[in-house]
Amino acid sequence: xxxxxxxxxxxxxxxxxxxxxxxxxxxxxxFLTRRNMIIIFLCTEMMxxxxxxxxxxxxxxxxxxxxxxxxxxxxxxxxxxxxLALGLVVLLFRRKRTLDALAWSQLKG
Amino acid sequence: xxxxxxxxxxxxxxxxxxxMPRGRRSPLPKLGGLLGAATLGGLWLYLARALPEGWGISxxxxxxxxxxxxSAIAVVSAVRVITHTKPVYAAxxxxxxxxxxxxxxxxxxxxxxxxALVIIYGGAILVTYVFVIMLAAQAAEPGREEQTPAYDRVAxxxxxxxxxxxxxxxxVLSVVFPAPGLALEPNPAAAELxxxxxxxxxxxxxxxxxxxxxxxxxxxxxxxxxAAQARQVTNVERIGLDLFQGNILGLELAGVILLVSLVxxxxxxxxxxxxxxxxx
Numbered sequence: 163x164x165x166x167x168x169x170x171x172x173x174x175x176x177x178x179x180x181x182x183x184x185x186x187x188x189x190x191x192x193f194l195t196r197r198n199m200i201i202i203f204l205c206t207e208m209m210x211x212x213x214x215x216x217x218x219x220x221x222x223x224x225x226x227x228x229x230x231x232x233x234x235x236x237x238x239x240x241x242x243x244x245x246l247a248l249g250l251v252v253l254l255f256r257r258k259r260t261l262d263a264l265a266w267s268q269l270k271g
Numbered sequence: 272x273x274x275x276x277x278x279x280x281x282x283x284x285x286x287x288x289x290x291m292p293r294g295r296r297s298p299l300p301k302l303g304g305l306l307g308a309a310t311l312g313g314l315w316l317y318l319a320r321a322l323p324e325g326w327g328i329s330x331x332x333x334x335x336x337x338x339x340x341x342s343a344i345a346v347v348s349a350v351r352v353i354t355h356t357k358p359v360y361a362a363x364x365x366x367x368x369x370x371x372x373x374x375x376x377x378x379x380x381x382x383x384x385x386x387a388l389v390i391i392y393g394g395a396i397l398v399t400y401v402f403v404i405m406l407a408a409q410a411a412e413p414g415r416e417e418q419t420p421a422y423d424r425v426a427x428x429x430x431x432x433x434x435x436x437x438x439x440x441x442x443v444l445s446v447v448f449p450a451p452g453l454a455l456e457p458n459p460a461a462a463e464l465x466x467x468x469x470x471x472x473x474x475x476x477x478x479x480x481x482x483x484x485x486x487x488x489x490x491x492x493x494x495x496x497x498a499a500q501a502r503q504v505t506n507v508e509r510i511g512l513d514l515f516q517g518n519i520l521g522l523e524l525a526g527v528i529l530l531v532s533l534v535x536x537x538x539x540x541x542x543x544x545x546x547x548x549x550x551x
Contacts, residue, residue: 179447183443185345187436191287196427207396211369225461227513230513233387234384234510234514238529242529257544262420
């Protein structure tokens, strides 16, 4: 009995890991270059997407669903992080009336 | 030693560096877009070349076409997320990344995860982001109402960030690609074995078919569980069993984390802050 009705014969694990790596790297570049605090957190969500693709591909590769169940926990953490981070962003915005991350560069000390 | 992937990485880094917003009009982003598209196309052609024989005949060609389409949508949308100068559009491009990821999940037979991703990310998290972008909209500078603020129009340290990100990617690729021939298909015998274990644990009078049609006769006792139930194990059944048999503590902890973040978000949001008079 096949695991899924569609056969994936020519696609290898490396294909999905490549897509995951590209998404993770792009999310990291965005995290470092953008100065809008909301977009910075959006880029962390994109890094999560890269990880999630790798997890699901490994789940298929090893023929168990542990990778897929782990994605549920990743989604939970992403939702909790989005709620907390966006609350903080709104708080910071009300204090300085700007979303610029460089406005808080005095935190460097 | 095969250097093609590293060349593609360097070209992609150069293309991304050219696309980065600079706050003034220049033909560089369009050139960078062309270079990026060419790099992506070359990379896909290279990957297709590295495939085993006979991929054009089997049913897997369909899956591969879908893989390349979804992957290209995801990568292009991801580039637009990090280079678009308007935050709302960046959030909408992120929805495209998420939808392409869900398509790839459908491809590997993870239906539940695909729909959970669309519902949770597209339905909950992205709506929160768009709401906050709307709430935190800054008043435009007088005379230039169309333009977004300067911190959205100019990328910060694009060179260092692109070098760091693509160094990381080259490292990951050097680990992944020494063995490109690892097929994604699991061992069929192992798949059947795990399916039989799942069928043996589910009660015969509570299968989805029996719940939908209560009049179905009971299967004969003594036969193997797979033949007795005469059905396929669905992806949702597998995830449900794994979640509630193996990860029950993690599930409870996830609930606690959600509750704590709910309380924390309320506490953070209801604080009264004094507005600083000086502008930075």
